[in-house]
Amino acid sequence: VSTSPRAGGVDSLPAAVLDLVGLAAYVELAEFGLLxxxxxxxxxLATRQALADGAxxxxxxxxxxxxxxxxxxxxxxxxxxxxxxxxxxxxxxxxRTRSTDWAEGVLTGIVGHGVLQDLCRALATGVPGSLGKxxxxxxxxxxxxxxxxxxTRVGADAGTIAVxxxxxxxxxxxxxxxxxxxxxxxxxxxxxxxxxxxxxPSLGTLAGDAARESGTDPGAARSWLVTRLTGxxxxxxxxxxxxx
Amino acid sequence: VSTSPRAGGVDSLPAAVLDLVGLAAYVELAEFGLLxxxxxxxxxLATRQALADGAxxxxxxxxxxxxxxxxxxxxxxxxxxxxxxxxxxxxxxxxRTRSTDWAEGVLTGIVGHGVLQDLCRALATGVPGSLGKxxxxxxxxxxxxxxxxxxTRVGADAGTIAVxxxxxxxxxxxxxxxxxxxxxxxxxxxxxxxxxxxxxPSLGTLAGDAARESGTDPGAARSWLVTRLTGxxxxxxxxxxxxx
Numbered sequence: 205v206s207t208s209p210r211a212g213g214v215d216s217l218p219a220a221v222l223d224l225v226g227l228a229a230y231v232e233l234a235e236f237g238l239l240x241x242x243x244x245x246x247x248x249l250a251t252r253q254a255l256a257d258g259a260x261x262x263x264x265x266x267x268x269x270x271x272x273x274x275x276x277x278x279x280x281x282x283x284x285x286x287x288x289x290x291x292x293x294x295x296x297x298x299x300r301t302r303s304t305d306w307a308e309g310v311l312t313g314i315v316g317h318g319v320l321q322d323l324c325r326a327l328a329t330g331v332p333g334s335l336g337k338x339x340x341x342x343x344x345x346x347x348x349x350x351x352x353x354x355x356t357r358v359g360a361d362a363g364t365i366a367v368x369x370x371x372x373x374x375x376x377x378x379x380x381x382x383x384x385x386x387x388x389x390x391x392x393x394x395x396x397x398x399x400x401x402x403x404x405p406s407l408g409t410l411a412g413d414a415a416r417e418s419g420t421d422p423g424a425a426r427s428w429l430v431t432r433l434t435g436x437x438x439x440x441x442x443x444x445x446x447x448x
Numbered sequence: 449v450s451t452s453p454r455a456g457g458v459d460s461l462p463a464a465v466l467d468l469v470g471l472a473a474y475v476e477l478a479e480f481g482l483l484x485x486x487x488x489x490x491x492x493l494a495t496r497q498a499l500a501d502g503a504x505x506x507x508x509x510x511x512x513x514x515x516x517x518x519x520x521x522x523x524x525x526x527x528x529x530x531x532x533x534x535x536x537x538x539x540x541x542x543x544r545t546r547s548t549d550w551a552e553g554v555l556t557g558i559v560g561h562g563v564l565q566d567l568c569r570a571l572a573t574g575v576p577g578s579l580g581k582x583x584x585x586x587x588x589x590x591x592x593x594x595x596x597x598x599x600t601r602v603g604a605d606a607g608t609i610a611v612x613x614x615x616x617x618x619x620x621x622x623x624x625x626x627x628x629x630x631x632x633x634x635x636x637x638x639x640x641x642x643x644x645x646x647x648x649p650s651l652g653t654l655a656g657d658a659a660r661e662s663g664t665d666p667g668a669a670r671s672w673l674v675t676r677l678t679g680x681x682x683x684x685x686x687x688x689x690x691x692x
Contacts, residue, residue: 236500240484249535250528256480257524260507263500280501280607284494291493363524 217273220406221331225273226286227400227407228324228343232266233287234294235259235317239364242310251367255310258364261345262317268342272335289404297396301389307371307378308385314364314444315386315437319393322436323400326429327407330414368444383447390437394430401426461517464650465575469517470530471644471651472568472587476510477531478538479503479561483608486554495611499554502608505589506561512586516579533648538564541640545633551615551622552629558608558688559630559681563637566680567644570673571651574658612688627691634681638674645670 236259243255270278270286301312321343328339372379401408411429412422420428441448480503487499514522514530545556565587572583616623645652655673656666664672685692 233497233500237484237488240481240503241488244481244485248528249531250524253477253527253531254524256477256507259484260504263504280494280498283497284492287493287497 217335218406220410221335222273222286223289223404223406224324224327224331224339224410225269226288227290227293227404228269228321228339229266229283230287230290230293231317231320231324232262232269235262235313235321235361236266238309238313238317239361242306242313245306247306254363254367258361258367261361261363265342265345268345269339272338272342290400293400294396297392300392303385305381307368307382310364310368311382311385311444312389314361314368315389315440316393316396318440319390319433319437320397322433323397323429326432327410327414329417330410330412365440365443372444372446379446382444383441386441386444386446386448390434394433397433398426398430401429461579462650464654465579466517466530467533467648467650468568468571468575468583468654469513470532471534471537471648472513472565472583473510473527474531474534474537475561475564475568476506476513479506479557479565479605480510482553482557482561483605486550486557489550491550498607498611502605502611505605505607509586509589512589513583516582516586534644537644538640541636544636547629549625549629551612551626554608554612555626555629555688556633558605558612559633559684560637560640562684563634563677563681564641566677567641567673570676571654571658573661574654574656609684609687612690616688616690623690626688627685630685630688630690630692634678638677641677642670642674645673 239255239259239262243252243259246252246255266283267278270283274282274286276282297316301316303309303312325340325343328336328343330336331339368382372382401411408425411425415425415428416422418428438448483499483503483506487496487503490496490499510527511522514527518526518530520526541560545560547553547556569584569587572580572587574580575583612626616626645655652669655669659669659672660666662672682692
């Protein structure tokens with residue numbers, strides 16, 4: 205992926221692409237904040253570091269996304285400008301998925317932001333040409349993945365998934381509780397995602413283009429998206445070894 | 449030369465060097481956590497992004513430091529292993545510099561972690577050869593700096609400094625309050641730094657080597673260090689346009 209600014213700058217790009225990058229950048233910033241916060245109160249130093257590294261990778265994806273469309277590069281002001289239409293878009297999601305439990309908090313990041321990253325990746329398939337491919341590639345960067353996990357690309361940070369898998373693998377009661385929590389979070393995330401498509405017509409249009417690209421009637425874009433996101437959620441829960 | 453069995457492949461490095469990198473890595477992780485936390489409750493999106501980017505740069509410095517001494521690279525486990533001797537070393541500093549005021553919180557990161565970064569940079573001058581130079585270079589990476597500021601290298605993130613400078617420059621009452629807060633934080637940071645030298649003999653020895661390197665009697669290493677750190681604090685407050 206070329207990270208050099210595009211020749212024409214932002215003006216030559218369709219509004220839908222800028223909205224998609226703004227939303228994706230905002231989702232990555234939200235994941236950064238959540239993982240960083242759970243890093244600060246992590247149970248041990250290695251976990252604290254693993255979540256800090258996960259937060260770091262979210263911000264790296266964000267920087268790479270913004271660099272694809274910003275003529276001035278991923279400066280704080282350029283990034284904030286792209287995200288501005290989505291400021292506060294996750295407030296209701298945050299309120300409805302607040303948990304005082306540390307592991308549930310981490311899972312909220314994996315599942316909730318994972319669904320929204322998957323949404324952005326699905327919308328990117330509606331962006332024509334190399335830019336659409338580049339956006340999809342950056343959004344799909346999963347962090348350090350090895351072995352079997354590498355073959356199951358899911359919208360979530362691999363290092364963060366490893367933290368939860370390790371904890372839940374050693375504690376059946378926690379695993380059941382997290383499975384339940386995951387079902388709650390995915391419902392809220394799907395609701396947030398679809399309401400974003402309603403509130404931002406350019407993204408709704410992009411969803412139609414993406415559906416058409418996959419051979420689906422654009423009029424059925426919403427149910428196509430929900431099916432796709434639900435399927436990716438199931439694979440993600442499998443990766444976590446939690447019941448979806 | 450005493451060696452440490454801690455991290456694989458680093459047996460040839462003196463214990464003092466591993467302790468220095470462990471401390472420096474821990475300080476960067478602490479700065480990451482503080483800036484990320486202040487990013488989450490920042491007053492606007494551009495500031496939120498600027499502090500997230502600052503947190504990111506702290507973690508990038510940390511990764512580069514660990515990579516200099518770890519044969520397996522900057523994995524979470526290798527990084528945690530190096531930091532382990534310093535786990536909790538900033539707990540008293542954190543307690544004594546807790547503030548509910550947002551701008552004071554950011555300044556705590558700039559001034560407090562700045563002093564501790566300066567301490568690590570000073571100790572790195574006692575590490576012989578190219579490793580000492582490399583450690584000093586990484587610790588001195590100031591983030592995106594342009595213009596006049598580039599000529600005043602201080603141990604603090606330039607993007608974060610810009611956030612405080614902008615706020616304080618527009619509000620004299622805030623500037624006075626922050627100047628007062630900076631004096632409190634620098635006292636706590638100097639106390640934390642010198643007590644680290646007491647509690648970790650290898651670092652005390654390194655301080656002696658660093659003092660000798662600068663032409664100072666190693667027996668006067670502590671006062672040499674305090675003078676040096678205080679001078680760097682003064683320059684940092686000048687950069688912030690706050691009274692030291």
